[in-house]
Amino acid sequence: MNLVMVVHGPEAFDAGDAAQxxxxxxxxxxxxxxxxxxxxxxxxxxxxxxxxxxPSVVLAALDRPxxxxxxxxxxxxxxxxxxxxxxxxxxxxxxxxxxGTVYRWNRGDRELAxxxxxxxxxxxxxxxxxxxxREGVREIRGCLPGEAVFVNGIVIGTATAETVVLSGExxxxxxxxxxxxxxxxxxxxxxxxxxxxxTAWCKSGAVRSTPPRQGGRAPRGGxxxxxxxxxxxxxxxxxxxxxxxxxxxxxxxxxxGHICSHAGIPVFGVVDGDADAIVxxxxxxxxxxxxxxxxxxxxxxxxxxxxxxxxxxxxEEWVEETLRILAGRVRIVVDRRGG
Numbered sequence: 001m002n003l004v005m006v007v008h009g010p011e012a013f014d015a016g017d018a019a020q021x022x023x024x025x026x027x028x029x030x031x032x033x034x035x036x037x038x039x040x041x042x043x044x045x046x047x048x049x050x051x052x053x054x055p056s057v058v059l060a061a062l063d064r065p066x067x068x069x070x071x072x073x074x075x076x077x078x079x080x081x082x083x084x085x086x087x088x089x090x091x092x093x094x095x096x097x098x099x100g101t102v103y104r105w106n107r108g109d110r111e112l113a114x115x116x117x118x119x120x121x122x123x124x125x126x127x128x129x130x131x132x133x134r135e136g137v138r139e140i141r142g143c144l145p146g147e148a149v150f151v152n153g154i155v156i157g158t159a160t161a162e163t164v165v166l167s168g169e170x171x172x173x174x175x176x177x178x179x180x181x182x183x184x185x186x187x188x189x190x191x192x193x194x195x196x197x198x199t200a201w202c203k204s205g206a207v208r209s210t211p212p213r214q215g216g217r218a219p220r221g222g223x224x225x226x227x228x229x230x231x232x233x234x235x236x237x238x239x240x241x242x243x244x245x246x247x248x249x250x251x252x253x254x255x256x257g258h259i260c261s262h263a264g265i266p267v268f269g270v271v272d273g274d275a276d277a278i279v280x281x282x283x284x285x286x287x288x289x290x291x292x293x294x295x296x297x298x299x300x301x302x303x304x305x306x307x308x309x310x311x312x313x314x315x316e317e318w319v320e321e322t323l324r325i326l327a328g329r330v331r332i333v334v335d336r337r338g339g
Contacts, residue, residue, distance in 0.1 A: 004066040010040030011071035017097040056088040067093040075099035077142030086129035136169035138197035143204040156185040212261035212282035248301030250275035257283040270301040289334035
């Protein structure tokens with residue numbers, strides 16, 4: 001098939017769906033959308049190209065037959081995700097592996113949808129997405145009560161209903177319904193200004209449920225990348241020459257540790273104990289996570305970023321000197337200096 005597959009999320013790789021569909025459909029290219037999808041894709045070893053764009057942007061730029069591949073946490077949430085993406089496109093063929101369904105949204109490519117159904121044995125469903133949104137309001141649908149809710153990579157609370165409603169009207173940003181708010185999360189999010197709800201990255205639930213795979217060791221010296229409460233930007237920072245990551249914040253440290261495991265990049269995490277369990281933990285050898293004894297991870301993390309040399313000749317020596325400077329102010333909660 002002269003097809004481009006756009007795969008969203010890590011689940012399609014972790015469950016083996018991406019490999020199976022590549023075998024069945026023989027796509028011309030496979031593009032990957034999403035931070036954790038990129039991690040899972042790199043671990044899989046499949047021949048894919050990773051992008052930094054959201055699925056709708058990737059699909060809109062393609063001029064050949066294409067489909068979206070997704071595995072929602074439930075069949076219902078998978079359909080909701082497809083509907084959201086379809087609302088931004090003139091038509092969409094959406095392969096939802098959680099339910100074995102091919103959705104032909106908004107009169108998407110009929111011939112392509114039918115051929116995918118023939119090759120996979122999935123069920124074909126014709127569906128419509130109007131893409132309608134209320135001005136200044138964002139609904140995050142398909143939530144499971146009790147799971148974390150994100151806006152632009154920052155946890156702002158836990159869901160109390162299937163739909164979380166956020167408002168950004170009149171120069172404010174607040175939760176209207178369906179959310180048990182995390183004030184510190186709102187504070188971190190708003191440091192960068194009130195988010196544009198029309199374009200903000202919003203999701204709920206764990207970012208990945210599969211543990212990371214360990215990779216080879218990164219260079220011992222080089223640049224220390226600083227990731228401050230925005231783990232979803234990590235791939236922009238861990239280019240060539242990075243010997244380690246200074247991660248600020250519980251969830252940021254967890255996400256950074258998970259992603260960097262496969263790359264073999266150690267992490268020095270600064271946390272204060274308010275983690276939301278959004279990803280399976282994992283850290284490359286040489287990693288250390290410290291918890292602030294008194295105060296907040298924000299303040300101590302930024303102090304380190306401002307005062308420590310971020311171009312050390314040795315990551316191990318940088319870690320030892322940093323721990324010496326922090327003596328009495330932190331306690332070590334993860335220590336992988338021995339491998």
